[in-house]
Amino acid sequence: MKQNNFLILFLFQLLPYEQSSLLELIKTDNKVLNKVITVYAALCSEVKKLKYEGEIKFYNGLLYYGEGVSDSCVVEGESQVQMGRFISFFQELSCFVSRCFEVVVNVVHQLAALYNSNKGVTKIIESSGVHFQTVYEHLGELLVVLLTLDEIMENHGTLKDHWKMYKRLLKSVHHNPGKFAIPEEKLKPFEKLLFKLEGQLLDGMIFQACVEQRFDDPGEGVSVSKNSAFAEEFALNIRTIFTNVESKIGEPSEIDQRDKYAGVCGLYVLHFHIFRTVDKKLYKALLDICKKVPAVTLTSNIIWFPDTFLMAKVPAAAKLMDKKSVQSVRAQRDAYLQQRAQTLTKDVQSYYVFVTSWMMKMEAISSKEQRNDKLSEDLSSRCNVFVQGILYAYSIGTIIKTTMNLYMSMQRPMTKASVKALCRLVELLKAVEHTFHRRSMVVADSVSHITQHLQSQALNSIGTAKKRVISDKKYSEQRLDVLSSLVMAENALNGPSTKERRLVVSLALSVGTQMKTFKDEELLPLQLVLKKLDLISELKERVKVQCDCSFLYWHRAVFPIYLDDVYDHAVDAARIHYMFSALRDSVPTMLHAKHMESCDQLLESYDTEIMQVFNEHLLDKLCKEIEKDLRLSVHTHLKLDDRNPFKVGMKDLAHFFYLKPIRFFNRFIHIKAYVTHYLDKTFYNLTTVALHDWATYSEMRNLATQRYGLMMTEAHLPSQTLEQGLDVLEIMRNIHVFVSRYLYNLNNQIFIEKTSNNKHLNTINIRHIANSIRTHGTGIMNTTVNFTYQFLRKKFYIFSQFMYDEHIKSRLIKDIRFFRETKDQSDQKYPFERAEKFNRGIRKLGITPDGQSYLDQFRQLISQIGNAMGYVRMIRSGGLHCCSSAIRFVPDLEDIVNFEELVKEEGLSEETQKAASLLDSVLGDLTSNSAEGTEYFKMLVGVFAPEFRSIKNMHLRNFYMIVPPLTVNFVEHSIGCKEKLNKKNKGGAAFTDDGFAMGVAYILKLLDQYLEFDSLHWFQAVREKYMKEMSAVVKEQNVQATSQDEKLLQTMNLTQKRLDIYLQEFELLNFSLSSARIFFRADKTAAEETQERKDREAAAKAVPTCTDGSELLRDC
Known part of the structure; x- marks a missing residue:
């Protein structure tokens, strides 16, 4: 097998190769006999070569035509292209068929010349008792080859369809040759060639054309159709071969009788066409075989019905048959399938026992040592076991092929039980082959000994006959021919058992067995020995053919x-x-x-x-x-x-x-x-x-x-611990939910769940994020920032709409104008009362069912934006934590060895070089990530800032003025949440929400309004306001200290405590906002940053940063 030669470590070739030519093998003193045997041997060898070429090359080329292309993906014109490639094959087939025709004619001529009824012509040799049955068998084999080609063509619908398409294509080309760039003078010969090929090959008339040839050749002086002696000899050989076939066909000892039966039918038709005589008795006998064997598999899936063939090819004999007989033969096919369906399971069981028993015998003879005193018996035993294996293989193979092909040919459904049984038989067939292959050492050793033993037996029989001939002193040419043929047979047997030598022996004995040279009790054993010699000499080839599936x-x-x-x-x-x-x-x-x-x-x-x-x-x-x-x-x-x-x-x-x-x-x-x-x-x-x-x-x-017993591989994934928390992937996918349900703490860098039905609240810190990044890889970080960017885009759209609202915009413009006009009187500080008034005034615009004003919702929006930025900060910190943890085993981060270069220097394998390159890449990524991380805040500022600062978004520049009312709103909300912590019902309780500070700092940076906001001196105004109120309360307490009004004193204490809480909350917010501003480089204005960036770009010629909103980062 071409594909698997490298898997076969050694292969025994048992078939000997003949070094001598036929002329050297056929060498006796009888020159005439030498010529006769040489002619027939050469013709038989030619037939064998043609048969081999037909079976291997042409059968398969035709059968597989159109295969390998699924109906769903057929390209238009593919059929014509396939046929175009196939034309050269058809030309080769045409030459092959012509050669077969010539050989058939030559064989017939050579046989007719030997058996000549013309008394005026000198006889070549005395042929009255000579029957070259072997030659007729070979002629039958060649006729079967032609017959098989016809059957393949007849059953190949795809081939015929493609041929028609190709002819139509050729007509189109003929009508417009210029379009296809084909000269018209080349087109006509090609069309003639196609017509010739169609008539010779595709019309299913190959066999018919062969038998209808003109066999009479007066120029050569050969008479065939009028040669009565040849006609009689031809018929005799057909009957002899058929008798041998009839006795064995369908029996356990059958080996190749079906093929010979097809050959007999072919010879019968050839005989009819040459001599125009019908042997009704033989015709009926041939048809009767169909009751036992309804069909014969010629090759692969090509099944042949002998009754149909005989009736079509010998119509004169078909007319003599009554309809009832014809119908009974055809009904036998259905009966055969029904019977086979019922007996298949039993057949499987029987053959299972037979084959396993035979396999045990093979094991026994291979393990048993040969005894010198019983060498002959041992070799005979081995020979019988080998032959039995071939017989089993032939029987099983015949059942499978006939049954499957009959079902397919007659388009009958097969039961599952039958399919399973047939598959079991296929297994048994390959088990036989496998046994021969497994014991090929013993088989190879035994075959040479067995062939020598069989040759010795044949030589003894021939030697006995030769002595008998020599002892008879009467001289005649016929007796001389017999003696010469026996000597020829002996010479051929004294050497390796090649197919040429065995052919010569067979032909020589056709002459040597006349005149009762052998007794009846001697001839049959000799024929049996020669048959065994054929089988054993071709053992490997026979096993391969019989077990071929x-x-x-x-x-x-x-x-x-x-x-x-x-x-x-x-x-x-x-x-x-x-x-x-x-x-x-x-x-x-x-x-x-x-x-x-x-x-x-x-x-x-x-x-x-x-x-x-x-x-x-x-x-x-x-x-x-x-x-x-x-x-x-x-x-x-x-x-x-x-x-x-x-x-x-x-x-x-x-x-x-x-x-x-x-x-x-x-x-x-x-x-x-x-x-x-x-x-x-x-x-x-x-x-x-x-x-x-x-x-x-x-x-x-x-x-x-x-x-x-499966050897599983450990996943080597970081096992999720109880502190794993939410996964980065889940947060990324649902970031809009996350920022609304979690609160950010700036100092501890932690997210805390707002509310939960569980006993405990979920928290997410840097360790959780690092574990998650370790699971998914650092590439998840950039993907997360991309998702955050998409989220921010949506939120900033809502932010812009709020700022554009007339009610909000008009109030802010009024406050900006008021501050500009009164800042000198108010010591450059924005009045607290004005912010409080804004906060209360917004409530008049309407509130939601849960009691929230528009400013509350705006504060929540900013908190969500801040939470998103806090999450980005945590991702960066988690990434640094993960990378530093992963790279802690690298000795020196400043001087990392290049493994790929070292591996290449050592000349290690390509796989090792790839591994080293991958290691270098991983170390490089970890080093860069752990050293600096990625400036995600800078990117998120850079991508939105140009749009925020553009002229078309002028309404956003009022934002710094809404920050004071927002802080008032935030502080009131924060105090309310903290107070709920002490209550039994903790719904809405919270102790941190630094997302608001992050959000305000981020938006002020985007608008470049840190200076504008600082010009309000808002937190100083707040501190002054609360300090003034606290001083007033302290004074009032001192005045009222002399009085004994406890309720009044208690009220004052509560007022002082409340003022202290408010001041503390404002201070905390101020600190948080100051901390958040550091992340966004609040020390520099947009103009300063722009100038700095230009200087850096001019120096380093770096690639410009992304400033459009199309895509922030690409996934790693």
Whole structure:
């Protein structure tokens, strides 16, 4: 097999090669006899070569035409292209057929010349008792080749359709040759060639044309049709061959009788066409065989019906048959299929016993040492065992081919039971072949000894006959011919048992057996010995032919049913090796396909189809069943379903894992490795999605190892701990939910859940983020920032709409004008009362059902923006934490060795170089990330700032003036939340919300309004306001200290405490805002930053930063 030669470590070639020519082998003193035998031997050798060429090259080329192209992906014009490639093949076939015709004519002429009824012509040799049956058998074989070509053409619908399309294409070209750039003078000869090929090959008349040739050749002086002696000899040989076939066909000892039967039918038709005589008795006998053998498989999926053939080719004899007889023969086909369907299971059981018994004998003779005193018996025993193996292979193969091809030809549905039984027979057939292959050492050693032993027996018989001839003193030319032929046979047997020598022996004995040279009790044993010699000499070739399952390509529809059966009966899983061996047999025959650019396309198509079916009907089912079994076993405490094997009938699938790798094409299919990989992949992916299930999958891995012997790979994923918290991936996907449900703490860099129905609130800190980044890789960081960018775009749209609202814009413009007019009187400070008035005034515009004003909602929007920025800050910190943790084993971050260069210097393998390159890349990424991290805040400012500061967004420049009312609103909200912490019902309670400060700082930076906001001196005004009120309260307390009004004093204390709380909250907000401003480089204005960037770009010629809003970052 071309694809698998590298897998076969050694191969025994048992067939000897003949070094001598036929002229050297056929060498006696009888010159005339030498010439006669040489002619027939040369013709028989030519027939064998033609038969081999026809079977290997032309049968397969025609059969596989149109294969390998699925109906769903046929390109227009592909059919014509395929036929265009095939024309040269047709030319070769035409030459082959012509050569066959010539050989048939020559054989007939040579035989007619030997058996000449013309008394005026001198006889070449005395032929009255000479019957060259071998020559007639070879002639029959050649006729069967032509007959098979006809049957292939007849049954090949695709070939005929494509031929018609090609002819139509040629007509189009003929009408417009200029368009196709083809000269008209070249087109006409090509059209003539096509017509010739169609008439010779495609009309199904190859055989008919052969037998209808003109065999009489007066110029050569050869008379055929009028040669009564030749006609009688021809008929005699047909009857003799048929008698031998009839006695064995359908019997256990049948070996090649069906092929010979087809040859006899061909010879009968040839005889009829030459001599125009009908042997009604023989015709009826030929048809009667059809009751036993309704059809004969000629090759692969080509089945031949002898009755149809005989009636079509010999119409004169068909008229003599009554209709009832004809109908009974045809009805036999249906009866055969019905009977076969009923007996197939029994046949399988019988052959199972026969084959296993035979395999035991093969094992016995191979392990038993030969005894010198019983050498002859031992060799005879071995010979019989080898022959028995071939007989079993032939019988099993015949049942499979005939049954499958009959079902397909008659378009009858096959039951699943029949399919399974036939597949079992295929396994037995390959088991026979495998046994011969496994014991090839013993077989190779035995064959040479057995052939020598058989040659010795044949020589003894011939020697006895020769002595008998020599002892008879009467001289005649006939007796001289006999003696010469026996000497020729002896000479041929004294040497290696090549096919040429055996052919010479057979032809020589055709002359040597006349005149009762051999007694009846001597002749039959000699013929048996020579038959065994044929079988043993061609043992390897015979086994290969009889066990060849290339026909399964045409019946591959049974493969899914077979796989389902193997899956259901896992105990016998090992038999799948035999089926794949059978499917592999199609590969050598496919190499002769000519309709594609390369036969590799056909092989690839076949490989893909078989593997898809194998995956679907066995591997994938097995993977899912194993996974299901592991899951249910691990979760038995849940009592999901009944796991009692006595009730459920569970299969022991472990048998599949004891199988050795299955060889198919250039690969090994290792079921155990396939399932292991599937489980590893599935467990890894599912653990990645839900890290909290790592323990369950770890337990399933251990169970897979214990129960099925699977060597599972550890996932090496960071096992999710209880402190893992929310996953970065989940937060990223639902960032809009996250920023509204979590509160940010700036100093501790932590997110705390607002409210929860659980006993505890979830928190997220840098450690959680670092664990998550370690799970998903650092690439998740950039992706997260991209998602945040998309989220901010949506929020800033709402922000812009609020700022553009007339009610808000008009109030802000009025406040800005007021501050500008009164700032000198108010010591450059924005009045607290004005901010409070704004906060209260907004409530008049309306409130939501839950009591929130528009300013409350705006504050929440800014808090969500701030939370998003806080999340980005935490991502960066978590990334640095993760990278520093990962790189802690690198000795010196400043001087990292380049592993790839070192590996290349050492000249290590390509895989090692790739690994070193990957290591360098990972170390480089970790070093850069741990050293500096990515300035995400700078990016998020850079991408939005130009749009915020543009002229079309002038309304946003009023933002700094709304900050004071927002801070008042925030402080009131914050105090309210903190007060709820002491209440029993803690709904809405919170102790931190630094997202607001982050949001305000970020937006002020985007608008470049830090200076404008600082010009309000807002927090100084707040401090002055509360300090003044507190001083007033203290004075009032001192005045009222002398009085004993406790209620009044208590009220004053509460007022002082409330003022202190408010001041403290404003101070906390001021500190948070100042801290947040540091992240955004509040010390520099937009103009200063722009100038600095220009200077840096001019110096470093760096790539400009992204300033459009299309995409912030690309995923790593």
